[in-house]
Amino acid sequence: MNKRLHNLSVPQGPVDVVLDTDTYNEIDDQFALAYMMRSKDLLHPQAIYAAPFFNENSTGPEDGMLKSYEEIFKVLRLLSEELPVFKGSARYLPDERTPVCSPAAEDLARRAREYSPEKPLYVVAIGAITNVASAILLEPKMVENTVVVWLGGHALHWSDTQEFNMMQDIAAARVVMGSGVPFVQLPCYGVVDGFTTSRPELEYWLKEKNPLADYLAENTIAAAESYAKGTAWTRAVWDVTAVAWLLNQGDRFMLSRLEHTPLPAYDNHYTLRPDAPLMRYVYHINRDALFTDLFAKLASPGA
Numbered sequence: 001m002n003k004r005l006h007n008l009s010v011p012q013g014p015v016d017v018v019l020d021t022d023t024y025n026e027i028d029d030q031f032a033l034a035y036m037m038r039s040k041d042l043l044h045p046q047a048i049y050a051a052p053f054f055n056e057n058s059t060g061p062e063d064g065m066l067k068s069y070e071e072i073f074k075v076l077r078l079l080s081e082e083l084p085v086f087k088g089s090a091r092y093l094p095d096e097r098t099p100v101c102s103p104a105a106e107d108l109a110r111r112a113r114e115y116s117p118e119k120p121l122y123v124v125a126i127g128a129i130t131n132v133a134s135a136i137l138l139e140p141k142m143v144e145n146t147v148v149v150w151l152g153g154h155a156l157h158w159s160d161t162q163e164f165n166m167m168q169d170i171a172a173a174r175v176v177m178g179s180g181v182p183f184v185q186l187p188c189y190g191v192v193d194g195f196t197t198s199r200p201e202l203e204y205w206l207k208e209k210n211p212l213a214d215y216l217a218e219n220t221i222a223a224a225e226s227y228a229k230g231t232a233w234t235r236a237v238w239d240v241t242a243v244a245w246l247l248n249q250g251d252r253f254m255l256s257r258l259e260h261t262p263l264p265a266y267d268n269h270y271t272l273r274p275d276a277p278l279m280r281y282v283y284h285i286n287r288d289a290l291f292t293d294l295f296a297k298l299a300s301p302g303a
Helices: 004-007 028-037 061-079 105-112 130-138 164-168 170-178 199-205 211-228 240-245 287-298
Strands: 017-022 043-050 119-127 146-151 183-186 255-259 278-285
Touching: 017 028, 017 105, 028 043, 028 061, 028 211, 028 240, 028 287, 043 061, 043 105, 061 211, 105 119, 105 130, 105 170, 119 130, 119 240, 130 170, 146 240, 164 170, 199 211, 199 287, 211 287, 240 255, 240 278, 240 287
Parallel strands: 017 043, 017 119, 119 146, 146 183, 183 278
Antiparallel strands: 255 278
16 A cells, blocks of 8 residues: 555656657647657656547547547657557457557556566556556556556546546546555546646747757647637646656656546446545646746757
């Protein structure tokens, strides 16, 4: 229990991390990937996994995963970085007992064997959590040797759990949250939806700083203008907050507390479990502090 509670705290030194991302889904995964790669003083990236998604930007989960796989390489090229990248699940979990084998799930399961509760691997997941759930089903040591940080679900006080990452694969969310793995949740509506930026801010901090910064700013502005042109819009950059949890020494970017891990039900609500293992629940984002750090790293000449 003491080791679990320790692993639910913000790490105080450099840690190994993998990123599981549906990068082509919208504009925020690219920010999160770049932020991870520009935070190597505290994060040692080991691999990136392409996650499935299905919305207007894909024809199905496999197409979403493959488009995300290509988008990961695009961002890495803009960063002038290289890292192992693995294709993820072509479909969602068929049930809560059957993994979907993929290069990503198999690599994550293999890596988990090389770590320990004393030196865990941190898994930052910012899409449907299929790959991570499959790795847990493939390798029970995932529960002991990793810490899973997920941008998924809504706040506990929200009226439902109909958040995109969770709804895509509720079975996978139930596997992860019911497994006992040390788990950090960054809820979307009710918490992270306050982490937004605007066109003037993007242009001030990122435009003409470097090719990566230009791409991120232009991509975000175009996405927001496609549905909100002529209005005073701001755009949430959700996924950055999951990476930022690992950089949150001294609670500089967010506040959190321990909660008993709920279980997402198939009726789009949480099942509260007073006897369940504790998780770390983020309930507030220090928006200005986090954007200050993010923009400085993205606009740096090394980007």
